[in-house]
Amino acid sequence: MNSTVQQRQDRLEPMLRLAPVIAIVTIDDVNHAMPLAKSLLEGGVRAIEVTLRTSAALASIEAIRGGVPDASVGAGTVLTPADVTASENAGALFFVSPGSSPLLIDAMGKSDVPWLPGAASASEAMALFERGYRLQKFFPAEPAGGVDFLRSLAAPLPKIKFCPTGGIRAQTMAIYLELPNVICVGGSWLSPANVMRDKDWKAITALARAATAGSQR
Ligand code: 3PG
Numbered sequence: 001m002n003s004t005v006q007q008r009q010d011r012l013e014p015m016l017r018l019a020p021v022i023a024i025v026t027i028d029d030v031n032h033a034m035p036l037a038k039s040l041l042e043g044g045v046r047a048i049e050v051t052l053r054t055s056a057a058l059a060s061i062e063a064i065r066g067g068v069p070d071a072s073v074g075a076g077t078v079l080t081p082a083d084v085t086a087s088e089n090a091g092a093l094f095f096v097s098p099g100s101s102p103l104l105i106d107a108m109g110k111s112d113v114p115w116l117p118g119a120a121s122a123s124e125a126m127a128l129f130e131r132g133y134r135l136q137k138f139f140p141a142e143p144a145g146g147v148d149f150l151r152s153l154a155a156p157l158p159k160i161k162f163c164p165t166g167g168i169r170a171q172t173m174a175i176y177l178e179l180p181n182v183i184c185v186g187g188s189w190l191s192p193a194n195v196m197r198d199k200d201w202k203a204i205t206a207l208a209r210a211a212t213a214g215s216q217r
Contacts, residue, residue: 003112005132012114012135013183015047015072015094016163020184021173021211022047024076024165025191026054032196033060037068039201043208045190049076049096052083058090065091078115081107088113096186098139100128116163120144122153125160135161135183142167147175154181170207174214185215 003011016022023045027033033056037048048071050061057075064073074094075087084107087095092113097104100117108115118137119125121144128136138150141164145152150162164176165186173185190207 002110005109008112008114009133009135012094012116015074015114016116016135016184018046018072018184019044019212019215020177021045021190021208021215022049022163022165022184022186023190023208024049024051024186024188026051026188026193027056027060028054028196030056030059030063032199033063034067035199035201036191036196036204037064037071037073039204040190040208041068041071043190043205043210044212045208046070047072047074047184049074049094049186050092051076052079052087053077058086061087061090061092065093078104080104084108084111084113096137098137099124100133105131119162122157125153125157129157129160134159135163137186138162138164140166141176142172147172147179150176150179150181154179157181170211170214173211177215 023040050057064071072093075092076096078095078097095115098118116137117128117133118139161181161183163184168185168187169189176182176185195203
């Protein structure tokens with residue numbers, strides 16, 4: 001029998017708390033997947049969300065899962081039931097979506113992999129909470145109201161914890177992590193496209209190290 005939403009959310013929580021920074025990576029070349037994951041790990045970032053935005057994404061998840069066992073690799077930009085099946089088959093340990101939809105919620109109900117669904121308003125967060133999702137991605141964090149918006153949700157919705165992503169950088173992550181309803185932050189600033197193109201893995205480790213040092217509370 002499938003696990004319950006609550007059981008899957010309970011399994012998700014320690015993965016979100018790992019750094020507490022999730023690297024959101026977009027990989028164009030599957031050969032970059034393992035060195036990228038290793039360099040993030042060396043900098044202390046263990047949770048890696050591979051966005052399903054390139055043709056190399058699924059193979060990259062598979063490569064990291066098989067080759068870098070200390071990383072917690074998940075699939076991001078999961079939008080459809082087909083994405084759920086494909087990323088589960090690739091070995092994703094968690095799913096992340098920018099929002100939620102009835103079809104996606106149904107598909108997630110049939111999967112055993114934990115899901116971090118996105119919300120950008122009190123109503124969206126409440127609708128997901130009704131379905132058992134106490135852990136949610138707040139997206140797009142900065143354009144949707146940033147730190148002030150999230151702080152305002154903490155009192156009326158104390159049971160919902162967020163992973164804000166979208167516009168967060170090394171300089172701003174600590175302010176988010178101070179909030180009582182923030183469990184981790186995520187962002188693509190740890191793997192800039194030009195640094196990936198140059199295969200400058202040392203630079204990625206340095207960015208990850210700076211982020212994990214900056215996240216110490
Ligand atoms: C995401 O893909 O979840 C966010 O767009 C990441 O946002 P960033 O690129 O501003 O970090």
